[in-house]
Amino acid sequence: MRLEPVAQPTLIRTIGLPALALAATVAIASLLAMVAGAPPLSVLGLILQGAFGSKFALLETLNRATPLIFTGLAVAVAFRARLWNIGAEAQLYAGAVVTATLGTGALAWPSGLLLPSIASAAMLAGAIVLLVPTVLKTRFGVDEVVTTLLLNFVVLLWVSMLLEGPLKDPMGMGWPKSARLIPEARLPRIVEGLRLHWGFGLALIAAAVIWLVQARTTLGYEMRAVGLNRAAAKFAGIPVGPVLIKTALLSGGLAALAGFSEVAGLKGSLTLDISPGFGYTGIIVAMLALLNPFGVVVAALFVAGVFVGADSMSRAVGVPTYLADIMLATALLLMVLALMLTRFRVRWA
Amino acid sequence: MAGTAHKAPVVLRLDRITKTFGALTANDAISFDLREGEVIALLGENGAGKTTLMNILFGQYTADSGSVAVFGKTLPPGNPRAALTAGVGMVHQHFTLADNMTVLENIVLGTQPLWKAGFNRAGARQRILELVGAYGLSVDPDALVGSLTVGERQRVEILKALYRDARILILDEPTAVLTPQETDDLFATLRKAVALGLSVIFISHKLHEVMAVSDRVVVLRHGRLVAETETAATDKYTLAELMVGARIDPPAVQAAPVGRVLIELENVSTPDRGAAPGLKSVHLKIRGGQIVGLAGVSGNGQAALFDVLGGLITPARGVLRRDGAVPGRWSPRAAVAGGIARIPEDRHKTGTIPDFNLTENAVLELYGQPPFSRRGWLNRGAARAFARRIIDAYDVRCPGPETRIRLLSGGNMQKLILGRVLETVPDVILANQPVRGLDIGALTYVHEQLLAARGRGAGVLLISEDLDEIMALSDVIHVISEGRLSPGFERGSKTTAELGVWLAGHGFGEGDSDAA
Numbered sequence: 085m086r087l088e089p090v091a092q093p094t095l096i097r098t099i100g101l102p103a104l105a106l107a108a109t110v111a112i113a114s115l116l117a118m119v120a121g122a123p124p125l126s127v128l129g130l131i132l133q134g135a136f137g138s139k140f141a142l143l144e145t146l147n148r149a150t151p152l153i154f155t156g157l158a159v160a161v162a163f164r165a166r167l168w169n170i171g172a173e174a175q176l177y178a179g180a181v182v183t184a185t186l187g188t189g190a191l192a193w194p195s196g197l198l199l200p201s202i203a204s205a206a207m208l209a210g211a212i213v214l215l216v217p218t219v220l221k222t223r224f225g226v227d228e229v230v231t232t233l234l235l236n237f238v239v240l241l242w243v244s245m246l247l248e249g250p251l252k253d254p255m256g257m258g259w260p261k262s263a264r265l266i267p268e269a270r271l272p273r274i275v276e277g278l279r280l281h282w283g284f285g286l287a288l289i290a291a292a293v294i295w296l297v298q299a300r301t302t303l304g305y306e307m308r309a310v311g312l313n314r315a316a317a318k319f320a321g322i323p324v325g326p327v328l329i330k331t332a333l334l335s336g337g338l339a340a341l342a343g344f345s346e347v348a349g350l351k352g353s354l355t356l357d358i359s360p361g362f363g364y365t366g367i368i369v370a371m372l373a374l375l376n377p378f379g380v381v382v383a384a385l386f387v388a389g390v391f392v393g394a395d396s397m398s399r400a401v402g403v404p405t406y407l408a409d410i411m412l413a414t415a416l417l418l419m420v421l422a423l424m425l426t427r428f429r430v431r432w433a
Numbered sequence: 434m435a436g437t438a439h440k441a442p443v444v445l446r447l448d449r450i451t452k453t454f455g456a457l458t459a460n461d462a463i464s465f466d467l468r469e470g471e472v473i474a475l476l477g478e479n480g481a482g483k484t485t486l487m488n489i490l491f492g493q494y495t496a497d498s499g500s501v502a503v504f505g506k507t508l509p510p511g512n513p514r515a516a517l518t519a520g521v522g523m524v525h526q527h528f529t530l531a532d533n534m535t536v537l538e539n540i541v542l543g544t545q546p547l548w549k550a551g552f553n554r555a556g557a558r559q560r561i562l563e564l565v566g567a568y569g570l571s572v573d574p575d576a577l578v579g580s581l582t583v584g585e586r587q588r589v590e591i592l593k594a595l596y597r598d599a600r601i602l603i604l605d606e607p608t609a610v611l612t613p614q615e616t617d618d619l620f621a622t623l624r625k626a627v628a629l630g631l632s633v634i635f636i637s638h639k640l641h642e643v644m645a646v647s648d649r650v651v652v653l654r655h656g657r658l659v660a661e662t663e664t665a666a667t668d669k670y671t672l673a674e675l676m677v678g679a680r681i682d683p684p685a686v687q688a689a690p691v692g693r694v695l696i697e698l699e700n701v702s703t704p705d706r707g708a709a710p711g712l713k714s715v716h717l718k719i720r721g722g723q724i725v726g727l728a729g730v731s732g733n734g735q736a737a738l739f740d741v742l743g744g745l746i747t748p749a750r751g752v753l754r755r756d757g758a759v760p761g762r763w764s765p766r767a768a769v770a771g772g773i774a775r776i777p778e779d780r781h782k783t784g785t786i787p788d789f790n791l792t793e794n795a796v797l798e799l800y801g802q803p804p805f806s807r808r809g810w811l812n813r814g815a816a817r818a819f820a821r822r823i824i825d826a827y828d829v830r831c832p833g834p835e836t837r838i839r840l841l842s843g844g845n846m847q848k849l850i851l852g853r854v855l856e857t858v859p860d861v862i863l864a865n866q867p868v869r870g871l872d873i874g875a876l877t878y879v880h881e882q883l884l885a886a887r888g889r890g891a892g893v894l895l896i897s898e899d900l901d902e903i904m905a906l907s908d909v910i911h912v913i914s915e916g917r918l919s920p921g922f923e924r925g926s927k928t929t930a931e932l933g934v935w936l937a938g939h940g941f942g943e944g945d946s947d948a949a
Contacts, residue, residue, distance in 0.1 A: 088454075309789070
């Protein structure tokens, strides 16, 4: 078996193959549902209904999608420049810690001033967390895959220490959680009475901004050039190191906004489990989205829908929620395969 | 077919080999026979289908139709081992040797387990020394490959094939990396091999070599076999026409007034880069209205010289002067802004971003300045207009400015790079192997553009491995060897053979070399 490059992929290839990948994902999920002893069509229907079938379900999905949009954008921005940021989880927690620190009464400012200040500080913290591995990479050639990945555990332990120490809620009955944010530091709901906060709106705005930066600014041009061909970029005079640094600041800042939005929007306080791996799932989201900022929004909704839907399906028919993980893993693998097949033709020799 | 070889048995038969890639027919029903004790030259321009044909022979590609037979047995398609075991050996243009192993280890590698107790090192050495003697391939079996010259490495590649009992040798552009003297040695080896009953396919586009070494010539053009002839019954000019399909006149070089010194290196040294030597106390002046040719075997410091002049590295020692003054900060941007055009050696790796479209590639050096951007915002209309202008003025054949440049041929890619740098009307042009891999039409076009720039008073540095190209175009010729630069020789003051001596690293006086 050999692979031959396809010069100009046809539209059928570029759209048909990813669609086929999704269809195959659904088929495999159905098969597994059958193995688990439930009728596959009802399982899929329940997932769909659980994700998008009611106002409550839809809002739950949008809430779940919010941090995934931020981490997905963070990964997409970095990967575009071939900066392998596997540490969105750490940057998310950095943003969350800053939000919990500044939002629990340390600053008694009005909401209009406080929220932007906290968001900026959170972004700065996330940016710094990614800045360190990036400088190590540009200066000394240290592999950022290793450093960003390992920093996730360092930061998580550090958060754990803070929650057992200085940030621990004195009224928390001994639980490792922070005090609740003051009302001025909470992200308001988009529509009063509906459980959806402005973090979601902020995520959509972030996607649009990132698209604008990538497509319309010299920085975006530089980031794409550095990602596609570092040697040519350097030859043409693009400052590769500084571009990677700027990319890192942007990416780390975006991931930190996920932490900000979860603490200030959804949860209202910091615990050690505010992220069930949003930073890692962001990688899946970004890959499914082909690193396109608007694609990230769609992919995040898909991923969030699968998780939320699988939860509700599981409650209804007792098929384990692991099905959601399997579906996402399958979708990712098949999507990567589909992408390869849009560019290469398989020859059976 | 007349001649002496036709009575000898056929050792290799290509029968109606056809291979298409999309709309492109790379090989169109190509058939020919190779006989025992014969050298066939496979002649053709880049893109004529020579490499595809050899890849099919070696099972790297599967032919759409047709077959390959070695010693009467048809090879299974798409099996790289089949050709090897049938006794076909290939010497690639780019060597496939491990630098950190000895010659002996490289030769034996893959034929038997090297580090097992059963490995008969003495026997292997004996066998290699026999081959060395029989074919005149002087090389020390215990030398590290990393320490060998390019010519010696090529001999190791040939020994590798012979050690595996190859009866048919295929040499892909074997002289491209050799000095004239090394080329003569190679030809002597080939004559010995043929006398011992081996058969050779010699792939080349250099006509005088084809005339010198081959018994028969097979000419490919646009994937078709357009001629098969006894070498003795033809001549260079006929072959050139067959290869190109039309008569090609070399560009006329008219005298131009020599201007002032535009850029100058004084006593410049740079550190070595891995196996590639850095510059050793180099003196170089490029004047307006001049083409300065830099001859040399690849990997002798050309890249370092190009990078110093082009702003990619600053000299470790010595001085670079631009218009008589030492520039404050020397970077690619400073070089471009200061009117230096740079045409890099590798179009795909450094010249372009293959997945960017033509527009984005056209502004690669200029995107940061008006009209292509203002305050960090791109002006895509201006960039597209610039790309359109280059496409029209430099005859870049492409579907449009939104096409990814990966899809263009090498020639059209090079025309875009040429347009990108010449549109800024530079007064210094650095061209590193600007015509490598181009077909003759594109090659002529590039040369004409360089001559036109010289005509309007620009200074050109032309780096090339092709001595004929250097001698045809240059007003002044320098030879580079192991980072040392020869004095400048005026046009016509040195013969090919005399330059060959310099290419081989002789003539650089003790005083020129740097002790430190």
